[in-house]
Structures are given as structure tokens and as C-alpha cells.
Amino acid sequence: MKIAVIGNSAAALSAIEAFRKHDRTSDIVVVSREKHPAYSRVLLPYFLQGRIGRDQLFFPAGRFAGGAKVRTFLGRSVEEVDLFRKRLFLDSGEKIPFDKLLIASGSSPVKLRIPGWDDRHIHHLWTIDDAVRIGRLLKGKKELLLIGGGAISLMVAWIAVQKKMKVTVVERLPRLMPQVLDAKGAEIVEAAIRKAGVRVLTRTTIERIERRPEGRFRVHPACGRSFRADVIIVAVGVRPNVGFIDGGRVSVDQGILVDDRMQTSFPDVYAAGDVAQGPTAYGARPRVDALWSTAVEHGAVAGANIAGKETHYPGCLGGNVCEFFGLTIGSVGALEESSSAVGAERSDSHGRSYAKLFSRGGIPVGGLILGSAEDAAWLGALRSCILSKKSPPDPGAPRIAGPARAARRLGPNSAFANFLAPPRMAKPGAEFKGTP
Amino acid sequence: MKIISIDLDRCVGCRSCEQACSMYGTGGFRRESSNIRVNIYPGERFISTLTCVQCETAVCLEICPSGALARSPETNAVVLDESRCVGCKMCLMSCPFGNIHFNTEKHVIQKCNLCDGEPRCVGFCMPRALNYLEVEEIPELRRAILDSKLRRCLVVRP
Numbered sequence: 175m176k177i178a179v180i181g182n183s184a185a186a187l188s189a190i191e192a193f194r195k196h197d198r199t200s201d202i203v204v205v206s207r208e209k210h211p212a213y214s215r216v217l218l219p220y221f222l223q224g225r226i227g228r229d230q231l232f233f234p235a236g237r238f239a240g241g242a243k244v245r246t247f248l249g250r251s252v253e254e255v256d257l258f259r260k261r262l263f264l265d266s267g268e269k270i271p272f273d274k275l276l277i278a279s280g281s282s283p284v285k286l287r288i289p290g291w292d293d294r295h296i297h298h299l300w301t302i303d304d305a306v307r308i309g310r311l312l313k314g315k316k317e318l319l320l321i322g323g324g325a326i327s328l329m330v331a332w333i334a335v336q337k338k339m340k341v342t343v344v345e346r347l348p349r350l351m352p353q354v355l356d357a358k359g360a361e362i363v364e365a366a367i368r369k370a371g372v373r374v375l376t377r378t379t380i381e382r383i384e385r386r387p388e389g390r391f392r393v394h395p396a397c398g399r400s401f402r403a404d405v406i407i408v409a410v411g412v413r414p415n416v417g418f419i420d421g422g423r424v425s426v427d428q429g430i431l432v433d434d435r436m437q438t439s440f441p442d443v444y445a446a447g448d449v450a451q452g453p454t455a456y457g458a459r460p461r462v463d464a465l466w467s468t469a470v471e472h473g474a475v476a477g478a479n480i481a482g483k484e485t486h487y488p489g490c491l492g493g494n495v496c497e498f499f500g501l502t503i504g505s506v507g508a509l510e511e512s513s514s515a516v517g518a519e520r521s522d523s524h525g526r527s528y529a530k531l532f533s534r535g536g537i538p539v540g541g542l543i544l545g546s547a548e549d550a551a552w553l554g555a556l557r558s559c560i561l562s563k564k565s566p567p568d569p570g571a572p573r574i575a576g577p578a579r580a581a582r583r584l585g586p587n588s589a590f591a592n593f594l595a596p597p598r599m600a601k602p603g604a605e606f607k608g609t610p
Numbered sequence: 611m612k613i614i615s616i617d618l619d620r621c622v623g624c625r626s627c628e629q630a631c632s633m634y635g636t637g638g639f640r641r642e643s644s645n646i647r648v649n650i651y652p653g654e655r656f657i658s659t660l661t662c663v664q665c666e667t668a669v670c671l672e673i674c675p676s677g678a679l680a681r682s683p684e685t686n687a688v689v690l691d692e693s694r695c696v697g698c699k700m701c702l703m704s705c706p707f708g709n710i711h712f713n714t715e716k717h718v719i720q721k722c723n724l725c726d727g728e729p730r731c732v733g734f735c736m737p738r739a740l741n742y743l744e745v746e747e748i749p750e751l752r753r754a755i756l757d758s759k760l761r762r763c764l765v766v767r768p
Contacts, residue, residue, distance in 0.1 A: 230676070496698075505701050551710065552708070554704055
């Protein structure tokens with residue numbers, strides 16, 4: 175059997191790994207638009223920060239491939255997919271025949287259209303080349319403008335603040351990180367960011383960017399005073415790379431629609447990762463979940479199914495975690511308070527730690543945390559509760575949410591309220607007060 | 611393949627395992643630097659001790675975007691390569707048991723590596739609640755524990 179894989183990141187690698195568990199003989203061909211071997215996008219901010227070197231971005235040889243015999247076409251893009259004759263046409267002229275195809279072509283950053291805009295001077299942090307270029311640009315520069323108030327943008331802001339730059343973050347919506355945080359969480363983040371000296375402009379759009387002769391920019395927001403910037407980085411979300419796909423044959427909504435086996439509407443064609451629009455674990459309509467964790471899960475399901483081992487995907491959970499300005503921020507599942515979902519929250523008195531659980535009819539559908547690094551562990555327990563569609567079983571602190579045994583012993587008391595207690599509310603060891 | 615088995619009925623909450631783990635890992639006695647955690651709930655009269663179970667399908671290992679986690683061929687434990695870890699906390703977020711912890715000093719995660727096949731926590735467990743056993747032996751142990759409990763229940767008291 176011949177397998178063709180478009181893409182060479184999380185979903186593709188995870189799929190190849192899963193496929194090779196069941197099939198060690200079939201040919202695999204990987205086509206990637208980027209000329210580099212597989213690397214980790216998640217690490218790019220850490221590379222920019224200087225915490226790791228460029229070679230550490232690449233996966234150690236054999237970690238993912240596992241000795242998988244894979245033929246790669248790097249730096250080539252797919253021009254066309256002939257679904258009926260089962261062939262890929264590359265821009266370099268090659269034709270690649272396949273029996274089964276996995277589309278894991280990922281996504282690209284959304285570009286903004288603003289007068290005075292010149293694509294050469296606007297940067298996105300998305301590929302390894304972008305990171306190298308931005309790293310070079312930031313050297314010796316004073317003022318940075320970040321358009322978009324999401325995780326990538328704020329991580330870059332944090333790095334720039336550490337490099338003693340003057341940073342402005344512009345967000346179109348009324349609050350920061352709208353996809354990850356609720357209003358109160360966003361408030362805490364905004365306060366922490368402002369305290370670090372970053373200017374935050376919410377409800378703001380950029381009307382015009384003027385290029386100054388000395389290579390600097392004058393930025394004119396729709397309302398308010400104009401300001402200067404040396405470097406402009408845009409991070410306003412990503413869009414699936416579906417350009418080369420015949421939308422008439424393969425159903426495409428925002429991304430390529432897939433079922434719970436990662437199969438598209440066309441037989442023997444699978445999609446995974448940022449490009450796929452798949453089922454969710456929390457009862458929402460299929461969505462593009464452009465996250466590393468989802469891509470890995472997608473890939474594992476797709477790889478097994480391509481190898482003929484039927485596997486079903488329980489749905490994406492949208493798990494995300496990031497850290498900046500001394501805060502760890504994480505979320506899983508659905509984060510909307512609607513008529514059907516209620517949110518219950520807990521926070522400590524210092525306003526440093528905050529957690530919220532969203533549930534629908536007593537069944538958890540999502541949650542978010544904001545606080546110290548260890549708090550993120552709560553999300554792991556919550557993930558399994560969302561997947562099993564059970565109310566949180568454990569009345570202990572979230573960190574120990576595991577043993578169903580504890581729940582059996584204690585009976586169904588106010589499990590819900592206790593489950594919510596964010597892990598670091600008490601100092602370590604403080605829960606032990608004398609001999610029971 | 612051996613893992614650490616925890617018999618919660620025997621655990622008295624002395625926290626020797628935490629101290630031993632912390633001492634072996636960092637040379638100090640800080641609970642935060644231990645990979646095994648004893649949680650004591652006096653109100654509910656309940657103690658829960660948790661350490662990494664080295665899952666066969668380890669989510670942490672699959673999700674790690676930096677390739678810092680790997681399966682040790684000798685002990686079958688999921689071990690961390692600190693030089694590769696960037697502290698992104700994806701594993702922390704995905705572990706269903708909360709058994710991965712964060713080292714705020716080095717800014718990397720920390721997890722149980724079975725002390726390369728000789729877990730210190732097991733050696734220092736006074737009530738013998740912790741045992742380092744072959745996976746196949748554990749059901750046997752569980753059955754023995756259940757047996758002794760049943761026997762206790764069935765004894766007719768005068």
C-alpha cells in the first residue's frame with residue numbers, strides 16, 4: 175500500500191507513528207511546504223526567548239519516525255490532488271501516486287488588510303524562518319506593536335518586555351485572550367500585563383500604518399492617538415490550508431470536514447490537525463481546533479484507521495496552556511456561558527489564582543485556570559471527566575482527582591464545589607491539621 | 611516491567627516517601643520537589659497518595675512537543691530529559707492523574723522516573739503501603755488484601 179501524507183508537523187508525525195504500529199511495510203511519502211525537517215511549532219516562542227537553540231526545535235531523530243521508512247519531499251507544495259486517479263501533483267513537477275491520502279497541511283496565519291500595509295514589514299510567528307527573522311529584527315529595537323491579544327501575541331509581548339522593549343498590544347475585541355479566558359480571567363491577565371509596563375488597547379483596530387523614512391512606523395488606530403513602532407507582529411488567528419483541495423469532491427466548511435475516524439467525505443482520503451474540522455468532546459458542532467494537542471490526537475486516530483485498525487475519536491477538547499508575566503493560563507473544552515451551560519468559579523483572596531468550571535446539566539464541558547504552573551494539573555483531571563461525560567467524581571482537591579475509590583467511600587456529597595477548588599489555594603502541607 | 615503499587619489502606623500519611631523522593635531528586639526536604647504526593651484530608655478521614663503509574667499509552671509522552679519525554683528501555687518508565695524540556699506544561703495539562711509536577715526553579719516539569727529501577731519512596735515506606743512490583747504480581751496482592759478484609763468482616767464476634 176502507498177500512503178501519501180501532506181504536511182510534516184504534529185498531526186502528520188503522530189499519524190505516521192500510529193500507522194507504523196500496525197503496518198511496517200507500506201510506503202509512506204511525506205510532502206511538506208517547508209524545507210526543514212520536522213520541528214515543533216510550540217517551541218518557537220521559547221526559541222525566540224533564547225531558552226533553547228535552533229537545533230533543539232527539531233525532533234530528535236527516531237523519536238517520531240521510529241525508524242519509519244518515510245520518503246520526504248521537503249520544500250515542495252502540492253498543486254493539485256487527483257482524487258480519482260489517486261495522484262498528487264507537486265509544484266516541482268513530480269507525480270506521487272497513492273492508495274490512501276492523509277491531508278495534514280496545517281494552517282496559516284490570518285493576514286490583515288490595512289492601508290499602508292506592506293507584507294514585507296509585517297511579521298507572523300508561525301514557522302521556524304519567521305522565528306529566526308523576528309529574533310534578528312528585535313535586536314536593538316525599542317518599540318514593538320503586537321496586533322491580536324491571543325496566546326502567541328502575549329507570549330511574544332512577555333519576551334519583548336524581558337528584552338526591555340516598549341510593547342503595545344492591540345486587540346479588536348473588548349478583552350484579551352477571548353478564546354481562552356472569560357471576562358474575569360481576562361481582567362486578571364490584563365492587570366498583570368499592564369503592571370509589567372505593556373500598553374494594552376482593547377476594542378481597538380488599526381486604521382492606517384504610515385512608513386517613516388528611517389524604517390520606523392507610525393501607527394494610526396481607529397480612535398485615539400497615533401504611536402510609533404519599530405517592529406509589527408500580527409497574531410490574529412490561523413486559517414486552514416485548504417487551497418489545493420477540490421471543494422466539490424471533499425466537503426470543506428472552515429476546514430476539511432471529517433468524521434470520528436478522521437475520514438473525509440471522499441473514500442481513502444483522511445484529514446487531521448489544524449486543517450481538519452472534526453467532532454468535539456463537549457457536544458458542540460464540528461470545529462477546527464488549531465492546537466498542538468488536538469493535532470496529535472487527530473493524527474493518532476487517522477494513522478490507525480489508515481492502517482486498517484478501526485479507531486474512533488471521542489472528540490477534540492481544545493486543551494491549551496501557556497505562561498507569561500508570571501501567570502500560567504490554561505483551558506480545556508467549551509468556555510461559553512450560555513443558557514445551557516453554567517459556570518462556577520473560585521478564586522483566592524489575592525486575585526492571583528482563578529479557576530472556572532463550565533457544565534451543562536451537571537456534566538462538565540470545559541474549564542479554565544489561571545495561576546501557578548501546578549494548577550494546570552487540574553485540567554488533566556477535568557479532561558477525563560469531560561470525555562467520560564461524568565460529573566466530577568472526586569471530592570478532594572482537583573490535583574488528586576483520580577481515585578473513584580475516594581468518591582465511593584465518601585458518598586455523593588458536595589463533590590462539585592470541592593472539585594472546583596483550585597489546587598494551590600492552600601499552602602503545600604497546610605491541609606494536614608493534626609492527626610485525624 | 612515493574613511499577614509502584616500503592617495500598618491506600620496501609621498508608622498512614624507519614625510522608626516519608628515524599629521526603630525520600632525530594633532528598634534523592636534535589637538533596638533537600640521540600641514537598642514541592644517530590645514526585646510522589648501524599649494528600650491528607652482530615653475532615654473526610656482519607657489519605658490519597660499518588661505517583662506516576664507509567665501508563666502504557668502515556669498521554670504526556672505523546673503530547674510532548676519538544677521530545678523531552680521518552681520511554682526508558684530498562685525500567686519502562688517515562689523519563690524526562692531536562693535539557694530538552696522548555697516548561698510548556700502540555701504534559702501537566704494532559705495527565706489525567708495530576709502526577710506531573712512543575713519545578714519552578716529550573717522551569718521544567720518533574721515526574722517519577724522510578725529512580726532508574728530502585729524507587730526510594732518504596733524503600734522508605736514504613737507501613738509498606740508502597741511496593742515495587744511486576745505488573746502481573748499486582749492483582750495477586752490486591753486479592754490478598756481483599757481476602758484479609760473479607761476475613762476480618764466475616765469473623766463472628768462474641
